[in-house]
Amino acid sequence: MPAPTTLSARNLVRFHGKRRVVDDVSLELRRGEVLGLLGHNGAGKSTTLMMLSGALQPNSGSVAVCDFDLARRADLGKACLGFLPEHPPLYRDMRVDDQLLFAARLRKVSKVQLPEYLELAKRRCGLLDWGQRLVGELSKGYQQRVGIAQAIIHQPAVVILDEPTVGLDPAQIRDIRALISELGDSSSVILSTHLLHEVEQVCDRAVILREGRSIFNGTLDELRAQSDIESSFLRLNADAESEHA
Amino acid sequence: MIRTLARKDLHTLFSAPSTWMMLALLQFILGWFFLARLDDYLQVQTQLAQMDDAPGATISIAAPLANLLALLLLMLTPLFSMRLIAEERRNQTWLLLATSPLSSAQIVLGKFAGLLALLSLVILAAVAMMALLALGTRADVGLILCNLLGLWLLAAAYAALGLYFSAVSRQPVVAAFTALAVSVTLWLLDMAGGLLRALSPNTHFQNLNSGLLSSADIAYFVLFCTFFLMLTIHHLRHERGGH
Numbered sequence: 001m002p003a004p005t006t007l008s009a010r011n012l013v014r015f016h017g018k019r020r021v022v023d024d025v026s027l028e029l030r031r032g033e034v035l036g037l038l039g040h041n042g043a044g045k046s047t048t049l050m051m052l053s054g055a056l057q058p059n060s061g062s063v064a065v066c067d068f069d070l071a072r073r074a075d076l077g078k079a080c081l082g083f084l085p086e087h088p089p090l091y092r093d094m095r096v097d098d099q100l101l102f103a104a105r106l107r108k109v110s111k112v113q114l115p116e117y118l119e120l121a122k123r124r125c126g127l128l129d130w131g132q133r134l135v136g137e138l139s140k141g142y143q144q145r146v147g148i149a150q151a152i153i154h155q156p157a158v159v160i161l162d163e164p165t166v167g168l169d170p171a172q173i174r175d176i177r178a179l180i181s182e183l184g185d186s187s188s189v190i191l192s193t194h195l196l197h198e199v200e201q202v203c204d205r206a207v208i209l210r211e212g213r214s215i216f217n218g219t220l221d222e223l224r225a226q227s228d229i230e231s232s233f234l235r236l237n238a239d240a241e242s243e244h245a
Numbered sequence: 246m247i248r249t250l251a252r253k254d255l256h257t258l259f260s261a262p263s264t265w266m267m268l269a270l271l272q273f274i275l276g277w278f279f280l281a282r283l284d285d286y287l288q289v290q291t292q293l294a295q296m297d298d299a300p301g302a303t304i305s306i307a308a309p310l311a312n313l314l315a316l317l318l319l320m321l322t323p324l325f326s327m328r329l330i331a332e333e334r335r336n337q338t339w340l341l342l343a344t345s346p347l348s349s350a351q352i353v354l355g356k357f358a359g360l361l362a363l364l365s366l367v368i369l370a371a372v373a374m375m376a377l378l379a380l381g382t383r384a385d386v387g388l389i390l391c392n393l394l395g396l397w398l399l400a401a402a403y404a405a406l407g408l409y410f411s412a413v414s415r416q417p418v419v420a421a422f423t424a425l426a427v428s429v430t431l432w433l434l435d436m437a438g439g440l441l442r443a444l445s446p447n448t449h450f451q452n453l454n455s456g457l458l459s460s461a462d463i464a465y466f467v468l469f470c471t472f473f474l475m476l477t478i479h480h481l482r483h484e485r486g487g488h
Contacts, residue, residue, distance in 0.1 A: 076346070082360055085337065091336070093260045105249040106249060108246075
């Protein structure tokens with residue numbers, strides 16, 4: 001029997017002005033699955049993730065998290081998901097512990113469970129000794145860890161991470177990828193990236209976006225079988241990396 | 246949920262050195278004004294004693310002090326309110342709130358409550374100063390309470406207005422200037438005649454300031470706050486692309 005669906009998005013469309021940024025994107029996520037949302041810059045990844053997390057409402061289409069429609073029961077649906085945007089949403093003048101406790105309270109974690117959840121989130125993200133530090137004093141890598149910790153502190157069924165490894169050094173990237181794989185054991189994870197090899201390392205399935213449209217939606221084996229998509233993506237990727245260099 | 250957000254905002258406001266500096270400056274101005282008025286009153290006290298219907302210490306000292314605080318609230322509230330939403334957006338922390346199980350109304354009420362809690366402390370400090378009059382004379386408790394209510398309603402009105410402009414502005418500074426410009430315009434309407442005058446918060450505050458407690462004035466402030474809070478909620482819903 002397949003694992004239960006934790007998130008499903010149907011026919012999402014979103015306009016920015018007159019431009020269709022996301023065009024008829026549908027995807028489904030099952031428990032224990034890591035889904036890679038792949039696309040180069042401007043492909044509509046972030047807008048799609050904002051709709052999946054309830055920060056933006058689609059112009060048409062629907063998103064359901066744990067069977068709660070985000071348009072109708074946003075409070076219940078959002079309580080089941082954790083989101084790390086491209087820039088971690090952190091208050092620089094707060095201590096790490098306060099930041100995480102605030103995020104947990106917002107997601108309706110009960111007072112009794114707060115210490116236990118805080119401890120667990122910090123342990124998973126390697127932040128046990130950093131609780132009393134001010135967020136603004138941390139390095140980018142550690143801020144990213146706090147960003148992930150705030151997304152998972154309420155132990156959500158769905159974790160959405162928008163380019164979590166961008167701007168990190170290789171050791172930090174390795175740690176974050178290991179953490180994402182570990183998260184995939186207990187929650188469902190959606191990970192957006194423009195790196196194909198990142199998807200190959202940590203994801204079970206992939207959705208590829210190009211100009212707001214989904215051009216591939218399937219398992220990694222299916223992706224490898226469609227060599228034209230892979231090669232075209234690799235070319236895009238190589239272009240992006242040479243630009244970066 | 247509203248309390249969690251209000252407590253966080255109060256913490257953020259108090260962790261900024263600028264808040265402490267503004268509060269210290271405010272207390273200094275109020276303290277200095279209080280002493281100056283007290284001094285003036287003591288100098289003319291003997292002449293006042295010979296009058297049949299002489300003004301008491303409360304109306305001569307406490308009421309002008311409340312009037313001054315009303316003017317200072319007009320100028321200071323936008324400086325506190327500007328950060329509430331515009332800064333969250335600029336620092337990208339807005340997405341934490343937008344993706345949490347909070348409705349737009351809860352976010353707006355939480356932020357409003359946080360700012361109002363800070364302004365309430367400012368008002369209570371000033372009212373404590375007025376209450377000091379009871380040490381040397383029989384203070385008019387009714388008038389002091391009426392001024393406390395007036396100041397609190399006025400602060401709530403400016404907080405709601407400031408919150409709206411913080412929601413519609415991309416930059417906190419723009420939010421502060423727009424809120425200040427609108428507040429000053431509304432304040433100046435008090436000098437106009439007829440219906441325009443009734444739109445000014447100052448007109449309604451003046452009644453409470455002189456000890457006149459009228460349900461019409463209270464209703465005005467309640468409506469004023471509700472209008473701007475609803476406008477803010479509507480703006481945030483619209484921004485999410487909601488209905």
